[in-house]
Every structure is written in structure tokens, then in C-alpha cells.
Amino acid sequence: MESADLIIKTARKSKIQKKDIKPEMIVHEGTLTTFDNPLVKYINVKKNFGELQVLKGIDLEVGYGEKLTIIGSSGSGKTTLIRMLMTLEKPSSGIMEIEGESLWTMKKNGKTVPADEAHLRKMRSKVGMVFQQYNLFPHMTVLDNCTIAPIKVKGMDPEEAKEQAIQMLKRVKMSDKINYYPNQLSGGQKQRVAIARAVLMRPKILLLDEVTSALDPEMVGEVLNVLNEIAQEEKEMTMIFVTHELDFAREISDRIIFINEGYILEQGKPESILNDPKSERLQAFLSRFKENRNL
Amino acid sequence: MIKIDKILNILLRLIDASKVTISLTIVAALLASVIAFISGILLLNRHKIIRFLVRTYVEIFRGTSLLVQLYWIYFVLPFFSVELPKFTAGVVAIALNYGAYSAEIVRAGFLSVPKEQIEAAKALNFTPSQKMRYIIFPQAIRIMLPGLGNQMIELIKGTALVSLIGLEDLTYSGVIMRTNDIADTFIIFILILVIYYAISSIFASGFKLLEKRANVGRA
Ligand SMILES: Nc1ncnc2c1ncn2[C@@H]1O[C@H](COP(=O)(O)OP(=O)(O)O)[C@@H](O)[C@H]1O
Ligand SMILES: [Mg+2]
Numbered sequence: 001m002e003s004a005d006l007i008i009k010t011a012r013k014s015k016i017q018k019k020d021i022k023p024e025m026i027v028h029e030g031t032l033t034t035f036d037n038p039l040v041k042y043i044n045v046k047k048n049f050g051e052l053q054v055l056k057g058i059d060l061e062v063g064y065g066e067k068l069t070i071i072g073s074s075g076s077g078k079t080t081l082i083r084m085l086m087t088l089e090k091p092s093s094g095i096m097e098i099e100g101e102s103l104w105t106m107k108k109n110g111k112t113v114p115a116d117e118a119h120l121r122k123m124r125s126k127v128g129m130v131f132q133q134y135n136l137f138p139h140m141t142v143l144d145n146c147t148i149a150p151i152k153v154k155g156m157d158p159e160e161a162k163e164q165a166i167q168m169l170k171r172v173k174m175s176d177k178i179n180y181y182p183n184q185l186s187g188g189q190k191q192r193v194a195i196a197r198a199v200l201m202r203p204k205i206l207l208l209d210e211v212t213s214a215l216d217p218e219m220v221g222e223v224l225n226v227l228n229e230i231a232q233e234e235k236e237m238t239m240i241f242v243t244h245e246l247d248f249a250r251e252i253s254d255r256i257i258f259i260n261e262g263y264i265l266e267q268g269k270p271e272s273i274l275n276d277p278k279s280e281r282l283q284a285f286l287s288r289f290k291e292n293r294n295l
Numbered sequence: 296m297i298k299i300d301k302i303l304n305i306l307l308r309l310i311d312a313s314k315v316t317i318s319l320t321i322v323a324a325l326l327a328s329v330i331a332f333i334s335g336i337l338l339l340n341r342h343k344i345i346r347f348l349v350r351t352y353v354e355i356f357r358g359t360s361l362l363v364q365l366y367w368i369y370f371v372l373p374f375f376s377v378e379l380p381k382f383t384a385g386v387v388a389i390a391l392n393y394g395a396y397s398a399e400i401v402r403a404g405f406l407s408v409p410k411e412q413i414e415a416a417k418a419l420n421f422t423p424s425q426k427m428r429y430i431i432f433p434q435a436i437r438i439m440l441p442g443l444g445n446q447m448i449e450l451i452k453g454t455a456l457v458s459l460i461g462l463e464d465l466t467y468s469g470v471i472m473r474t475n476d477i478a479d480t481f482i483i484f485i486l487i488l489v490i491y492y493a494i495s496s497i498f499a500s501g502f503k504l505l506e507k508r509a510n511v512g513r514a
Binding site for chain 2: 129
């Protein structure tokens with residue numbers, strides 16, 4: 001009896017300890033991970049959903065104009081990580097900053113207080129997001145989807161907004177469908193409109209969460225092509241991709257980070273991360289992909 | 296010939312009385328809508344006490360009869376020094392009753408808007424009121440309209456109860472005219488049916504138009 005108790009106790013203890021130890025972050029040679037003037041900064045950011053610890057201590061800086069890709073297995077917290085930057089999810093602890101200014105707190109009469117809606121709106125104006133499920137507004141045409149926020153939120157002149165939207169829709173090859181409603185479009189077309197809608201707000205940081213995962217295979221290519229072009233052209237715009245399209249990530253990213261069990265385990269330039277993974281976890285993750293491809 | 300004259304005469308008097316029914320319908324429906332929207336939104340309030348209070352109102356007014364509510368407002372409230380004219384009493388009773396039924400429809404309509412839509416609006420940095428006006432409301436109203444249209448028709452039919460507190464609406468006038476000449480009973484009540492049906496049809500087609508508008512872009 002006694003020995004059984006002991007085993008259980010030790011097991012519990014070791015489990016807790018394992019949870020609390022932050023793994024050494026592996027940084028591949030020649031990778032820029034800190035910046036004099038970072039656009040985005042996460043400092044020891046943690047996030048739980050109830051009992052579930054999803055992110056256990058994220059430290060991350062993102063530079064101006066950087067194209068960053070986040071990879072990691074399903075459920076590892078990639079979506080949660082970027083949703084916090086869009087203010088759709090609030091961290092349980094830690095500090096997040098955009099352009100050196102704290103996202104979730106603000107200064108009021110010299111004191112630090114939780115951010116109010118006005119502060120969050122100011123910060124949110126620097127961020128945009130493209131969702132896995134497009135989330136176009138079904139009651140508006142393609143054109144209205146693209147112009148409503150510039151007009152209502154940014155106060156842009158409607159004619160000007162329309163002109164810009166048409167230009168942008170040309171870039172995503174949707175300008176022949178401006179008067180269509182979302183439910184008249186294919187998944188790939190919807191997602192291209194969603195990309196146009198987000199870019200038109202000219203955010204400093206654009207978040208793209210598995211934007212091709214919900215698409216039929218034959219539509220993935222058209223969306224990735226459009227994204228590739230936009231990533232090339234929008235040099236100023238910082239983009240954070242969550243994707244399982246590793247070839248795409250290799251082509252467009254400046255840096256790839258690998259998330260595992262709530263921590264950033266490994267990061268580096270695309271070639272290096274994808275060809276020369278250091279940790280067993282990343283090796284296993286990448287070989288699962290290669291296997292799937294061969295199927 | 297005399298017969299046609301007589302029918303026409305009855306019809307004109309009934310149409311005259313239906314003005315009361317129509318204005319009662321419009322005023323009560325507007326007030327019921329305001330009550331329904333406020334209550335429906337409050338049923339989603341994060342404070343439990345507020346939800347409980349509104350829920351209590353809804354349950355009481357749905358769980359008891361409109362006629363009894365009308366009697367309370369017209370006959371009982373004066374004992375507490377609240378005396379309302381017949382028309383006002385009718386409006387208040389009908390609006391409170393149908394407002395309670397419709398609050399549930401409004402609540403369900405708002406709940407039907409996917410949370411992804413709200414997140415997309417947030418990602419585009421809409422203010423809370425812009426989010427409501429441009430994104431949530433147009434999608435919620437589409438779900439609400441069929442239910443609200445049904446309630447509208449019920450409300451029109453429900454207005455007939457005000458004849459029981461002596462308000463001279465369509466039904467009341469019919470009953471009075473009938474006592475003048477019992478032989479006209481049949482013709483009077485046929486015409487009453489037709490007029491109620493006509494009023495309902497007009498409002499129903501109004502709702503159909505609104506539904507069509509709210510359905511733009513949907514399959
Ligand atoms: N709102 C939520 N409530 C509870 N659990 C959540 C919520 N959002 C995400 N999770 C959980 O957090 C974990 C990480 O989710 P997510 O960030 O979506 O991972 P990924 O995008 O890497 O697949 C998953 O186990 C998921 O079930
Ligand atoms: Mg995800």
C-alpha cells in the first residue's frame with residue numbers, strides 16, 4: 001500500500017514539475033529574434049481556458065514588415081496566440097505590446113489600469129485578421145464587405161473607399177464579382193474577398209489564421225498565389241501566418257516559429273527550420289507532414 | 296336595391312369603427328416592438344438580476360390571459376389611483392402582452408447571429424454601436440421577422456378584446472349595430488370577418504416585404 005501511494009505521489013510531483021519547466025528555446029543561427037524597435041512584443045504571456053493551460057510562457061518579438069509563420073500541431077495554441085493580438089482573447093498573465101505600448105493596460109493619472117474600450121480600439125486599429133472561415137458579412141455584397149469598415153470606421157469618403165476597394169479586388173482577382181453576395185461565391189473566392197477586406201484597412205499587422213484550411217484542395221492554390229503576391233507587394237505590412245502549407249511558408253516567411261506544448265520551442269529562417277530541425281518534436285512534426293504528402 | 300343600400304350603410308359604419316381598430320393596432324404594435332426589443336436585449340444582459348426581472352415580466356404576461364390583463368389595467372388600477380382612458384388602457388395591455396411574447400423572438404434572433412460575425416466586426420474595429428447597427432441587427436432581424444409577423448397578426452385579432460371594456464372598435468360597433476336590428480346579424484359579422492382579414496392581410500404583406508428585404512444575399 002505504502003509503495004503504491006509513494007508512486008502516485010511521485011508521479012504527480014513529476015508531472016507538475018514537468019509543466020513548470022520552461023524548455024530552452026532553440027534559435028537557429030543567424031535568426032533575428034529581437035529588435036531595437038519591435039512592432040509586437042509578447043513577454044512571458046500565458047493563457048488558460050479554465051484548467052487547460054494553452055500557452056505557458058510566450059516570449060516573442062516581431063519586427064516592422066516582418067513575415068512570420070507560426071507552425072505547430074493542432075491544439076498547440078497557434079490560434080490563441082494571434083487571437084490575443086486581435087483582442088479576441090485576453091491573456092491570463094504576461095505583457096503584450098504594440099509599438100511599445102501595452103495592449104491590455106493603460107496609464108491613467110500616472111497609474112496602470114486595465115485597458116478600456118477606447119484604448120483597445122486605438123490598439124486594434126493597428127491589427128487586422130483573416131479568419132479560417134472567411135467570416136464575410138452575408139447580408140452585404142463583395143463591394144460593401146470591403147467598403148463598410150473604411151467608410152464607417154476610418155471615416156473615408158465613400159467614393160474613395162469604393163475606388164480603393166475595386167483596386168484591391170483586382171489584386172485578389174475578384175473585381176468581376178463586386179456585386180455578388182458571399183453565398184454566391186466559392187470558398188476560395190470568399191477567402192480572397194476576406195483578404196482584400198482586411199488589407200484595405202491598412203493594418204500595421206495582418207494576422208492570417210489557417211486561411212486555406214477550410215478550402216477544397218483545388219482552391220488552395222488560387223488563395224496562396226494571391227497571398228504570395230500581397231506578401232511580396234506589401235513590404236511595410238507585418239504579416240503573421242498560421243499555416244500548415246509548408247512550401248508556402250518557406251517561400252514567403254522571414255522567420256518560422258514552432259509552438260509545442262505551450263512554448264515556442266524552436267525558431268529560425270524557413271530553410272533552416274524546415275530542412276534542419278533540431279528538436280525531436282519539430283522533427284516528428286515535419287516528418288508527419290512529409291508522410292501525409294506522400295499519401 | 297334596399298338591401299344593397301343597407302349593406303353599404305353597414306359597411307361604411309364598420310369601416311369607420313375599424314379606424315379605432317387600426318390605430319389601436321398601430322400604436323400598440325409600435326409600443327410592443329419597443330418593449331420586445333428592450334426586454335429581448337435585457338434577457339441577454341450579463342447581470343443575473345436584470346435577466347431575472349425581465350424573465351419574470353415575460354412569464355407573467357405570457358402565462359395569463361390578455362383579457363384579464365386588460366381588466367386589471369382598466370378596472371383594477373383605478374383603485375390604486377391609476378385611471379387610464381379606454382384607448383390607452385387597450386394600448387398598454389396589448390403592448391405589454393405581445394411585447395412579452397415577442398421578447399423571446401428578439402432574444403432568439405440576437406442569439407442566432409454567429410459569434411464569428413461579431414469577431415469579424417471587431418477585427419475591422421467597429422465601435423460597439425456600429426457593430427450592432429451594421430452587422431448584428433441586420434442579421435438578427437432576418438431571423439426575427441417571421442415570428443414578429445405572426446405576433447403582429449395575433450395582435451390585430453387580439454385588439455377585439457378591447458370591445459369588452461367598451462372601446463368602440465370594429466367588434467364593439469358590430470355588436471351594437473346588431474342590437475338595433477337582429478336580422479342584420481349575419482351580414483354584420485360577415486363584413487367584420489372580411490375587414491379583419493383585410494387589415495391582417497395588409498400588415499402580413501408588409502411583413503413579407505420586410506422579410507424579402509432582410510433576406511437579400513441569402514439562398
Ligand atoms: N474559447 C475556448 N475555450 C476553451 N478552450 C479553448 C478555447 N479556445 C481554444 N481552446 C483550446 O485551447 C487549445 C488551443 O487551441 P488553438 O489555439 O485553437 O490551437 P491551434 O490553433 O494551434 O490548433 C485547444 O485545446 C482548444 O481546444
Ligand atoms: Mg487554429
